[in-house]
Amino acid sequence: xxxxxxxxxxxxxxxxxxxxxPETVRLFRTxxxxxxxxxxxxxxxxxxxxxxxxxxxxxxxxxAHASDHREQVLAFHFTGDLLTLPAHGAHSYTLEALIECDxxxxxxxxxxxxAEKHQQVLTxxxxxxxxxxxxxxxxxxxxxxxxxxxxxxxxxxSMAERIGRGDGSxxxxxLPMSRRDxxxxxxxxxxxxxxxxxxxxxxGLIRTQGRSGVTLLRVDELDRRAGHLRVAA
Amino acid sequence: xxxxxxxxxxxxxxxxxxxxxPETVRLFRTxxxxxxxxxxxxxxxxxxxxxxxxxxxxxxxxxAHASDHREQVLAFHFTGDLLTLPAHGAHSYTLEALIECDxxxxxxxxxxxxAEKHQQVLTxxxxxxxxxxxxxxxxxxxxxxxxxxxxxxxxxxSMAERIGRGDGSxxxxxLPMSRRDxxxxxxxxxxxxxxxxxxxxxxGLIRTQGRSGVTLLRVDELDRRAGHLRVAA
DNA sequence: GTATCTCATTGATCCAGATCAAGGAGCGCC
DNA sequence: GGCGCTCCTTGATCTGGATCAATGAGATAC
Numbered sequence: 378x379x380x381x382x383x384x385x386x387x388x389x390x391x392x393x394x395x396x397x398x399p400e401t402v403r404l405f406r407t408x409x410x411x412x413x414x415x416x417x418x419x420x421x422x423x424x425x426x427x428x429x430x431x432x433x434x435x436x437x438x439x440x441a442h443a444s445d446h447r448e449q450v451l452a453f454h455f456t457g458d459l460l461t462l463p464a465h466g467a468h469s470y471t472l473e474a475l476i477e478c479d480x481x482x483x484x485x486x487x488x489x490x491x492a493e494k495h496q497q498v499l500t501x502x503x504x505x506x507x508x509x510x511x512x513x514x515x516x517x518x519x520x521x522x523x524x525x526x527x528x529x530x531x532x533x534x535s536m537a538e539r540i541g542r543g544d545g546s547x548x549x550x551x552l553p554m555s556r557r558d559x560x561x562x563x564x565x566x567x568x569x570x571x572x573x574x575x576x577x578x579x580x581g582l583i584r585t586q587g588r589s590g591v592t593l594l595r596v597d598e599l600d601r602r603a604g605h606l607r608v609a610a
Numbered sequence: 611x612x613x614x615x616x617x618x619x620x621x622x623x624x625x626x627x628x629x630x631x632p633e634t635v636r637l638f639r640t641x642x643x644x645x646x647x648x649x650x651x652x653x654x655x656x657x658x659x660x661x662x663x664x665x666x667x668x669x670x671x672x673x674a675h676a677s678d679h680r681e682q683v684l685a686f687h688f689t690g691d692l693l694t695l696p697a698h699g700a701h702s703y704t705l706e707a708l709i710e711c712d713x714x715x716x717x718x719x720x721x722x723x724x725a726e727k728h729q730q731v732l733t734x735x736x737x738x739x740x741x742x743x744x745x746x747x748x749x750x751x752x753x754x755x756x757x758x759x760x761x762x763x764x765x766x767x768s769m770a771e772r773i774g775r776g777d778g779s780x781x782x783x784x785l786p787m788s789r790r791d792x793x794x795x796x797x798x799x800x801x802x803x804x805x806x807x808x809x810x811x812x813x814g815l816i817r818t819q820g821r822s823g824v825t826l827l828r829v830d831e832l833d834r835r836a837g838h839l840r841v842a843a
Numbered sequence: 844g845t846a847t848c849t850c851a852t853t854g855a856t857c858c859a860g861a862t863c864a865a866g867g868a869g870c871g872c873c
Numbered sequence: 874g875g876c877g878c879t880c881c882t883t884g885a886t887c888t889g890g891a892t893c894a895a896t897g898a899g900a901t902a903c
Contacts, residue, residue, distance in 0.1 A: 441751040444837045449754040451747045463744050467838045468751060489733065499732045500722065506739045511696050513746040514684045518674040518701060520753035521682040521797030525890065556851060564754030569890055571852055588850070588899065604677045605700045758860065789881065802860055804882050821869060821880070845903090852897070862887070869880080 384411040387433040388481045391457055394497040404491050409481045414474035420462075420482070422472070427485035428462040435478025436553040440561070442469045450562035452512065453554060455540055459505045461485060475553040520564045523604055528563040529573035530603040533583065537593055548593040555588075577602070617644045620666040621714045624690055627730040637724050642714045647707035653695075653715070655705070660718035661695040668711025669786040673794070675702045683795035685745065686787060688773055692738045694718060708786040753797045756837055761796040762806035763835035766816065770826055781826040788821075810835070 385406055393402065414420060414435070422428040432454050439451045439460065453475070454460055462472060492498040512535075519531050533550070541548040552559075556567045563570065577583045582599055584592040593599060618639055626635065647653060647668070655661040665687050672684045672693065686708070687693055695705055725731040745768075752764050766783070774781040785792075789800045796803065810816045815832055817825040826832060 441747065443751060443755055447755045447837075449751040451750050461740060461743075463740075463747070466744075467748070467836075489736075493729050493733070496726050496729050496732055499729055499736065500726070503722075503732065503736045503739060506736060506743060507694060507696075510694075510739060510743045510746060511699075513743060513750060514674065514696070515700065517684050517746060517749050517753060518676060518682040520750060521794075522676055522680045561754075566891060567851075568853085568892085572890090575852075600700075603700075604680075799861060800881075801862085801883085805860090808882070847902080848900090850897105850899075853895085855892100855894080857890105857892070858888100859891090860887105861889090862885100864885080865883085867880105867882070869878105871876105871878085873874105873876080 384433045384479045384481055385409060387479075388431045392431060392459060392498065392501060394495065397495070401491075401495065405483075405488075408487050408491060409483050412480050412482055414478040414480065416474055416476050418474050420472040420474075420480070422462055422482065423484075424465045424469070427464050429483040429485045429488050430460050430462060430472065431481045431483075432456060432458045432460070433479040433481060435480070436475040437478060437480075438473050438475055438554065438558055438562075440471050440473060442471070448561050449564070450558055452509070452516075453536075453539075453558075453562070459502070460509065461506070475558070516562075525563075525565055525569050526573050526576060526602055527604040528565060529559075529570060529577070530599050531605075532559060532563055533577075533591065533593060534596070534599055534603055537596070541593070546596075548596060550591040550593070552589045552591060617666045617712045617714055618642060620712075621664045625664060625692060625731065625734060627728065630728065634724075634728065638716075638721075641716050641720050641724060643716075645713050645715055647711040647713070649707055649709050651707050653705040653707075653713070655695055655715065656717075657698045657702070660697050662716040662718045662721050663693050663695060663705065664714045664716075665689060665691045665693070666712040666714060668713070669708040670711060670713075671706050671708055671787065671791055671795075673704050673706060675704070681794050682797070683791055685742070685749075686769075686772075686791075686795070692735070693742065694739070708791070749795075758796075758798055758802050759806050759809060759835055760837040761798060762792075762803060762810070763832050764837070765792060765796055766810075766824065766826060767829070767832055767836055770829070774826070779829075781829060783824040783826070785822045785824060 388409065389397070389402055389405070393405070412420060420430070434456050436456070437454045439454070439462070441449045441451050443449070451470075452460070463470060492502065515535075519528050523531065536550055536552065537548045541550055556570050560567045560570045574583070574585065577599075578585060582593070582595050582602070584594060586592070621642065622630070622635055622638070626638065645653060653663070667689050669689070670687045672687070672695070674682045674684050676682070684703075685693070696703060725735065748768075752761050756764065769783055769785065770781045774783055787795075789803050793800045793803045807816070807818065810832075811818060815826070815828050815835070817827060819825070
């Protein structure tokens with residue numbers, strides 16, 4: 378198991394600029410808390426104030442809850458990701474570990490205050506926030522206008538980009554999330570997700586190994602299935 | 611018609627910190643361009659680099675385009691909003707005027723560089739980006755897990771919050787977007803959107819005046835229809 | 844190694860919303 | 874001020890994915 382110091386060091390090297398003074402590092406250390414989460418456990422965080430989370434190691438999902446126990450996965454996160462947990466509004470949000478996780482949490486407001494003198498940290502925060510927004514917008518298009526097959530294809534391509542291991546022309550994936558998580562992320566049911574996997578397998582575009590292993594055999598064809606725009610203007 | 615100076619002044623007073631030095635103001639002026647857009651026109655911007663836009667006056671929609679001419683409205687913007695137009699990736703994006711608009715555009719990278727010495731500007735950019743992300747996440751939940759009636763109710767409540775004019779217990783709206791835009795924003799068809807309006811009207815929750823006028827008569831009931839979580843934990 | 848339990852797959856039926864098809868109403872233009 | 878056009882509404886039918894219902898296959902515990 379990681380110690381608190383390891384997790385914090387990981388944060389320092391990944392988020393803070395190279396030559397940050399030791400007194401600044403100490404300041405961030407006083408603000409942050411190290412949390413270890415076993416698979417399927419959720420992070421407890423204050424409902425009324427935003428929290429900044431750095432995922433040192435592992436994989437998580439951000440889930441929004443509506444009435445009637447409906448759940449929507451808003452985003453998946455992997456080692457090295459930085460994310461902001463919003464205060465609860467019209468809906469409530471939870472961050473749940475897909476596999477064993479180490480993370481550092483910071484009260485958002487205090488973190489921002491500490492970062493004010495270091496615009497490199499601010500810039501990085503802004504940059505990562507922009508990436509999150511960009512991903513969220515792609516998801517909006519996917520959920521609003523795409524068929525089940527297109528959604529699953531888009532999902533696989535997106536995962537390939539983030540956690541794929543290239544192997545010649547193939548891309549190998551080890552999906553840390555269940556079919557249910559995928560369904561909740563794509564606005565589908567597990568049955569429909571499963572059927573699309575079968576379809577893609579039958580068409581020779583992917584190969585599956587066990588529950589979590591997926592190999593993308595023809596990325597170009599998947600791109601077509603995902604409903605992405607061709608080169609044209 | 612507004613002059614360039616008017617639009618820029620609007621930007622200065624709304625985005626830059628109160629006591630920004632005149633030389634800094636001049637720097638931003640050299641970076642920014644004033645653009646006037648008539649209704650239904652779209653902003654032309656470079657495809658390969660992100661652009662920052664400040665909406666001095668008017669209303670716009672950000673549209674994502676997938677294959678087969680399918681369109682998804684990612685967000686609506688109103689007077690005073692600041693938004694980032696991403697470089698094109700798997701999909702292309704356009705910003706279109708819903709009504710006559712005045713806006714200031716800045717090359718994102720250069721704007722960020724200019725803002726580096728003024729963390730108040732950075733902080734504001736970050737804050738607005740966070741609000742956009744929050745809205746986008748709410749939209750994700752809406753598109754992924756809500757029924758047509760819930761989507762339209764959520765939409766009306768969201769518009770009430772942003773451009774509603776309170777009038778006792780009622781909220782009056784003058785919607786600048788068409789039924790098609792609403793449909794493209796909610797992942798529905800115009801027919802379905804229209805049917806939900808009729809339903810809400812028949813149930814006495816809203817009143818409509820012409821094409822764009824809507825009065826929310828019972829916000830509490832709309833909240834229930836929108837599938838928001840009750841107080842409970 | 845095998846018992847068991849959860850997760851994934853496959854099949855049958857159903858339904859919310861899409862699609863197809865007319866009207867009707869608001870708004871701009873001449 | 875009325876002509877015409879576009880946008881909106883309403884109705885009928887169709888369908889992709891949800892729901893319901895069994896199996897089947899991986900993982901975990903013993």
